[in-house]
Amino acid sequence: MLIYRKIVSLFAVSYRFSLLKLHSPFRTAAASLFLLPAVSLMGCQSQDVRASNAKPLPMPTAAKGEVVVKLEPSRLKREGQLKIGKGWFGAPTFDQKEEQLVSGNVTVNGEKFAIGIPKDGPYELKADEDEYKNSSMRISVDANNDGRLPDHESWFSSNPFRIGDSMFTVSAVDPGGTWITLAKSSVPLAGVVLGRRCPDFELWTTTGKKVTLADYKGKHLLLDVWSMT
């Protein structure tokens, strides 16, 4: 469909230039000036339209162990990760992108949580294992019900994710973004959530020592994600 649209646009623009009766060298130069942006613009337009214009599917009935959450347009926005960079003359630059969400509510163990997914998709539930960055859809959970969704309250839908003190997976999502189906997961509790208990871990240090969360009981613990690269 996209290729077809591009071919049609090429013909349309070429035809218009032939009508202008420009001399051949000028016509070629002018056509290339106009054609390139026209073609790339058409490509962008069709990609933008894809997710937000997808026809909503009817809401399914929840199977056993599943919950179907109705999603509606909302004011909730996912705050992206704050990226600090270097600008002119070494001055720091701050970049934080926001993403508009569609949201709904889910009750887990008597607690109500707002959850949201990007309003305009894409709704990819699987991550490409070969890719360094996880490209699956982000699902946001307002864990402390403050109406804000900082980056650490969003989860990759390719992994099990945490709502309250329970784990869930995304079973299905409406391509039109009007509902999402969540299934309870039996994986151990994972993910850090402000004000809630840290999930248990068992890791091996470079000196061969086993460390668990229990080892740090009675002490403050700073987990430092780092890289020397």
Added chain:
Amino acid sequence: MKGIQKKYGQDKLQVLLLSVDSGYGINPQRAMESDLKTMTKQGVQDWPNVVLPNGMKDTERMFNLDGYGLTLVDPNGIVRGIHIYGDDVTELLEKGFGK
């Protein structure tokens, strides 16, 4: 970080390093050696360091952390800060120690 650790002492505060170098295609053994070099240079070679074989994919899966930074867990195992830096760390710790 070194200053913070010194201020509160090992009996009150511990740091656990989670190295994600292996996620960038570096062999875990080499990552371990390079990490140690960097840590020695910074004088923190005694801090426990965990080299996660799948790098950031492991921190994502275990802790839902997909970026660098600090996460503070209090003595009762409750998470008090996520993706915290600089003064926020000191502020949260002071609050935690009741200052």
